[in-house]
Amino acid sequence: MTAQPIHHHEPERVPRNANGIAEALDGPRRVEFYRQLLAAAPEEAEGVLIHWWCEAMLDTDPAGDRLTAAALDGTLRTTTVEDLMARRRQAGGPVE
Structure with missing residues (x-):
């Protein structure tokens, strides 16, 4: 992919x-x-x-410090590979 x-x-x-x-x-x-x-x-x-x-x-x-802080305190938004693939399919993007 x-x-x-x-x-x-x-x-x-x-x-x-x-x-x-x-x-x-x-x-x-x-x-x-x-x-x-x-x-x-x-x-x-x-x-x-x-x-x-x-x-x-x-x-x-520029958002690096904010993202690092969110990752360290457990508030960084995450998603699954399945959800990402579904969004790409829906948007017409390639899914390999």
Whole structure:
């Protein structure tokens, strides 16, 4: 199954490239990102970029602190995979 972003960012908060990702991360996380990217085999590099792009997007999310607090205090709204699939079908989205 694939997932599409709920909110599109124009332009994206974090460009989908190594420089954009690195700029969005703080010092120690930036070092770890570069360490993993440089250690990755060519066929693994895309996975490293995707992982760290997601991390950078979470780090720069304006609602991030609110979402973290809600998760920690147990008030973050959750749903089931079945409900998500039903909503996607209803909206005409692909469900694989």
